[in-house]
Amino acid sequence: MTNKFRIGPVQSLTDIVAERLRTAIINGDFVLGEKIPEEALSSKLGVSRTPIRDALARLQTLGLVTVKPKRGSFVFEPTSADVVDLCDFRFMVELQAAKRSFSNSPIRLVRSLQLITQKMQSSIDKDDVQEYSSLDSAYHQMFFEHCDNRYLLDAFNLISNRISALRTSITSPQTELRNISFKEHHAMIEHLKKSDIASFESVLHAHIMRTQEIYLKALQHRKAIARQA
Numbered sequence: 001m002t003n004k005f006r007i008g009p010v011q012s013l014t015d016i017v018a019e020r021l022r023t024a025i026i027n028g029d030f031v032l033g034e035k036i037p038e039e040a041l042s043s044k045l046g047v048s049r050t051p052i053r054d055a056l057a058r059l060q061t062l063g064l065v066t067v068k069p070k071r072g073s074f075v076f077e078p079t080s081a082d083v084v085d086l087c088d089f090r091f092m093v094e095l096q097a098a099k100r101s102f103s104n105s106p107i108r109l110v111r112s113l114q115l116i117t118q119k120m121q122s123s124i125d126k127d128d129v130q131e132y133s134s135l136d137s138a139y140h141q142m143f144f145e146h147c148d149n150r151y152l153l154d155a156f157n158l159i160s161n162r163i164s165a166l167r168t169s170i171t172s173p174q175t176e177l178r179n180i181s182f183k184e185h186h187a188m189i190e191h192l193k194k195s196d197i198a199s200f201e202s203v204l205h206a207h208i209m210r211t212q213e214i215y216l217k218a219l220q221h222r223k224a225i226a227r228q229a
Contacts, residue, residue, distance in 0.1 A: 013047050018055035020045070025064050025075055026161060027130055028168040032222075033077035036065065063162050076162060080216055083166075086159055087212035093155045094140060094208070095201055100147035102192060112142050113189050120182055132178060133168045139185055170218045171211060181207070 021041075024030055036056065042049045056073045059065040067073045078086065101109045116139045123131040141160070144153045171177045184207040191200040 013051035098143040
């Protein structure tokens with residue numbers, strides 16, 4: 001009997017709801033700090049509130065949702081200190097993963113990154129913000145594909161969803177920032193092709209620290225608007 005007759009794992013309602021909500025947050029359908037309406041979601045998805053609450057609890061463990069007793073569930077909204085710690089940690093794990101992946105499979109890593117940047121160029125040409133953001137995430141995820149260290153991957157998975165949500169909400173919609181980002185992605189590939197790891201590290205650091213600065217300015221702007229309201 002062939003594998004086509006095999007029944008794959010069946011998703012629970014909680015699994016389905018959690019994935020839909022995760023995607024919605026990452027795609028910017030919910031803004032940072034927004035309250036997630038359980039009753040409206042229950043009606044829209046045609047499920048009871050139990051799988052929705054279970055899904056929200058799961059997303060809390062991923063850092064995407066903050067559950068506040070007697071107030072409800074909200075999309076995460078990082079503080080300035082959170083952003084600094086997040087970007088610092090991100091640089092450390094991405095650099096180590098990229099170095100290990102390059103050491104293990106340099107040609108495969110470079111080719112994989114080149115394929116992604118080709119698709120990124122296409123998304124820029126189409127001005128498809130959501131697609132570019134998704135490809136941006138895929139580019140950095142690729143550092144972990146060949147590093148052969150599951151602890152590095154686990155570490156990155158702790159923050160990857162929050163990074164994706166921040167990217168979609170703050171940097172990807174801005175054309176100028178997106179173009180700078182694309183040039184940096186391309187530059188990293190060129191340095192890897194020359195086995196110039198020091199220059200690769202320099203560009204990666206500048207890339208992440210630049211986004212950190214953008215996130216911090218965006219948070220300050222949001223706070224200023226909130227004070228005026």
